Amino acid sequence: MKALFAATLLFVSSVALSVTALAQTPTLMSYQGRVSDASGVLLGNSSPINRTVTFKFYTASTGGTPVYAEAQTVTISAGEFSVLLGNGTGVATFNGPSAPAITPYIVLSSIMTGNVYLGITVDDGTAAVDPEITPRQQIVSAAYAFRAKVAEGLLDGSLGTTMLANTAVTTDKIGGAAVTTAKLANDAVDQTKILNGNVTTAKLADGAVNNGKIAANSITSDKISDGTIATADLADNLITSAKILDGTIASIDIADASITTVDLASAAVTTAKVANNAIDYNQLAAAIQQAMCPTGTILAYAGDTAPAGWQLCDGTAFNRVNNPALFAVIGTRFGFTDSTNFRVPDFRGQFLRGRDGGAGRDPDRNSRIAMNSGGAVGDLVGSVQGDQLASHTHGYNDVYYSEAGGTTSIFNNARGSNGSDNDNSAWNFDRTTAAAGGSETRPKNAYVNYIIKM
Secondary structure, three states, rough: OOOOEEEEEEEOOOOOOOOHHHHHHHOEEEEEEEEEEEEEEOOOOOOEEOOOOOOOOOOOOOOOOOOOOEEEEEEEEEEEEEEEEOOOOEEOOOOOOEEEOOOEEEOOHOOOOOOEEEEEOOOOOOOOOOHHHHHHEEOOHHHHHHHHHOOOOOOOOOHHOOOOOEEEOOOHHHOOOOOOOOOOOOEEEEHHHHHOOOOOOOOOOOOOHHHHHHOOOOOOHHHHHOOOHHHHHOOOOOHHHHHHHOOOOOHHHHHOOOEEEEOOOOOOOOOOHHOOOOOOHHHHHHHHHHHOOOOEEEEOOOOOOOOOOOEOEEEEEEEEOOOHHHHHHHHHOOOOOOOOOEOOOOOOOOOOOOOOOOOOOOHHHOOOOOOOOOOOOOOEEEEOOOOOOOOOOOOOEEEEEEEOOOOOEEEEOOOOOOOOOOOOOOOOOOOOOOOOHHHHHHHHEEEEEEEEEO
């Protein structure tokens, strides 16, 4: 029959630690015990013996599943033994966290929360199953452990910077917004206490850092990430010329169009402030050209091929998406072939005429037709008219010979009388003059190409 062991257990925990030594505190626990067999005979009474001792930690005094287990080969002399718990070997039959060599593995110190009970099993050297010594022993605090618990709550100002090792307090140890401006003395946190990039915007409450918390000249350009300070973050007139070192603002620091002419004092930008080749000629020329000839401008041009940025006025269709600027100006007034394109005007062989616009100078303005399918009609830019002569008459002399004697009478405007009773007076004559002129009505002219600004 399996013998039962009795044990007298003793924890030794009498080591005082300074605050600065906490980072080097061992994760082991000193443990001493005195063990005898069921008859009260001390193990190793006559000579020291080695036995396998299993240590299991529970959160209940009876039953339950261990939260940690390890085994050690312990030398027992006259019933007494001493071990360092946390140095043992993981128990293969235990599925929970164990000492090294068994997965999962945790350190012994991580289970010391709430009520913890220790159960011990001593191998008697036989193959029989060894019972756990009862009762389990509750692990209790020593005097210095109570002192350590008191140290968890610190009075304001009782923990100084000299008590903390450099980088001992990391951001994950500080709750969100736990350190407020009221907890910091003026100038208490200087640059040497803050690692580069350690304080991010997520760690600062809105408005938490004000002028009173920032020493003069303490924030330099290398402490500010590009683009992190927007105009909305700057008070009106906050940055004056006295706050800007000469030459510290480069072109790459200025967002496009962020500085307008109203932001510059008269004569503030001189030629001395503009480096040679700082202004790209091509960009300047393009900007001037756009200002002088905006998109949609039409000019007479002597070349056969349109220059860059221009198109011959020959009715070509262009994609609306790819040419948004020109499409925004002329739309489909000159026609289109489908919903994806639009036409430029076709002025080949045409004279240009200013739009009437209600002036009344073009009496046929409302009957004007579209240049191409879908184009503008009536009194709108883009409409066209065919060639035409205004209605008119021509007067000429005609000679009439009477039936009574051949007397000659001269009629003006195809009508007249010679005063004779034998004459047929008041005769009307519809006659046509001989054709003269060319194939169209036109003034003297010279050919050019019309071009439009894209």
